Amino acid sequence: MWQFRIYFALSILALDASSVLAQHEYTDSEVEVGKAQYAINCVRCHGPEGDNITSADIGHGKFRRATTDAELVKLIQNGIPGTRMVSFPNINDSNAQAIIAYIRSMASTAAAAAALPPGDVARGKSIFEGKGACRTCHRVGDQGSRSGPDLSQIGGQRRVVELHRSIVEPDAEIVPANRLLRIVTRDGATLTGKLLNQDSFSVQILDIKDEKLKSFSKSNLREYTFVNNSPMPSYKDKLSTQELSDLISYLASLKGQAN
């Protein structure tokens, strides 16, 4: 269901790489590990965007007391005496490096969003419905699939920087209401659904394959696990900078009116 037909090369991460002082290339898995580590250890103070602390806006690559990756690893593990930055001796070098990879990817994304040219709503709508094939999974008004998040009011719900990140880094943040659950029934059937509700004894989903509402007793399931990654691929290499900006402008214009 998650099909995207047009492929464009766009090196968004390269747009402002110098400003975030990346030390080397990071692998996707490194960033993924870093994201999980960040959620456990860092998000509580620094926030999901890394910008909770103005003087140390790590989400935009602003570090006051460190520059290189090595310095940052040391800072994470030792903390900064006399400040709220506590030490994390339990974070080993590998995980600290992964956190840095994730922080730098956040900064790159934020910088890329800020660097986008002005977008055109009409052109963005055309990309959404055509080249981007977004309706294969997303619904706007009464058009499109229900398997992905409904975007009819997305412009009123998400900031531009968040829209940008969702398009180029779909795994960066999956809001709770868009979480997917993978289910294996006792008779071996496997399905994936959008989690609509759960309790200690049952679970309710929208099956993303047939778009049917389904309810299960957990005692009848062999397995039920959250799907950590979004089924949506990144568009960072599939759309040009201008196309990306147009698409974001269109999404930002969706406030619930008929489209």
Add this chain to the structure above:
Amino acid sequence: MKRFNIGRVLFVVLVATGSYAQVSSDRILHSAQEPQNWLTHHGNYNSQRYSMLSQIAPDNVKNLELQWLFQARSLEKFEATPLVVDGIMYSVQAPNDIVALDAATGRPFWTYSHTPDQAARPCCGRVNRGLAILGDTLFMATIDARLIAVDAKSGRPLWDIAVAKPESGYAMTLAPLVVKDKVIVGTAGGEYGIRGFLAAYDAKTGKEVWRFYTIPGPGDPGHETWPANNNAWEHGGASVWVTGSYDPDLNLTYWGIGNPGPDWNGDERNGDNLYSCSVVALDADTGKLKWYYQFSPHDEFDYDSTQVPVLADMQWRGSPRKVMLWANRNGYFYVLDRATGQFLLGKPFVEVNWASGFDEKGRPQRVPGMVPTAQGTLILPGNQGGTNWYNPSYSPKTGLFYVPTWANYSSLYVKQPVQYVEGRNFGGGTPRPTTPNGIRTTVNNYAREDEGYGAIRAIDPHTGEMKWQFKMTDVTDAGVLTTASNLLFSGGREGYFYALDARDGKLLWKFPVGGRVVAGPMTFSLAGRQYVSIAAGNSLFTFALKQ
């Protein structure tokens, strides 16, 4: 603004005559001898929420079926635990209507309705948790800080007094406690800069007999724990909003005291801020302080100690001892000597990062830097605590203490400046959620376990160790009931009422009540048949075994 249904007076008298005896103080004192009734908010003075009834047992609980359902004419949270006296059930329809029901059928005898003053501003819902009874008189504390006595047979008001000023932020949401000939209540309002107090009133006249301020005034012991250079003590909170306990042998009544104010900013109230976040033991006749123990000195995390003081007599390190069991909102489980207040044990029952342990006197050792800040500090447990006001239970049969728990739950404590203005919020900050799901407020639940979960945790009081837990996918505000047949009843926000085996936590029965359970279950019997009641959503459900 008050009304009662005269048309039902004759009916209730006719129905009740012959089976109804006055609820004397002696009956309340010996309530354990009549488990068919539920004469006080917590079942009896020791507040164990443990019933000797055993007809419903692990091997037949699967045969429970709904007997009747009372739908409250209220959209407020239904937090009340009913009383049952000789076949008549009394409960509160929020905010402040008393209903008298046939306990076997749920049919109403009468309703007494109190319309609270518009100045009432309870912080956290227009709720009420229950009633007290003495003789033929019911007592209700109201959200506009009044104490009202009502004839139990007719619903006619007998007296109605002002306890405090609602426009200053005072409210009452707790069930009163009757001890001898007095009715004891305490005042809520910890988020509005009140000066909390407990007071006892003559049950016949409503005349105040004694008053204990939970913040000592100038010249009183403990006043030195407030700054000498300002009047922070006058607006320091220390509210009371959960019913206490009573030990007749010691003639002490025990009450948990709420947070100091401002809740999240202690800059203007340096010191321990007694008796906030404490348990106080008062002489029941005079209100004089016998002892206190402060769980969270100089609290800045809203760790009200408004939990239920659970009293138990047990062998402690080889000797019989009168103890008090207490799972605190601050995340620690405590055992205290209830004759002296001596600290006997303190152990975390959830994840804790604000303290690292205790000194020899039981004072918590604070972790440096774990205080609210302008940027925010992550504290475990979070603002709603490891547990809160929902009642625990102690079963003398299993020897275990059962706690409704919020596990793996934290808040980001953000401090902000605040000035006291009468009747206005006096918080001084904001506790923020630390996960995308936060504290769930939507009907639908998308949470992962690593974002926090609710549980019933069974604790061995001798060690503080958890023996078992029953996990839920959502947090819980439901109380716990245990019985002599080793059953445990509880519920949660998910909208189930369920029974566990109290020995191992195994699920034995569940019923989808379709609304969140934010009350404590209770049990009673009539004509040889045991019933279990629980409020959920906007209704009161009563179950019994299939006949």
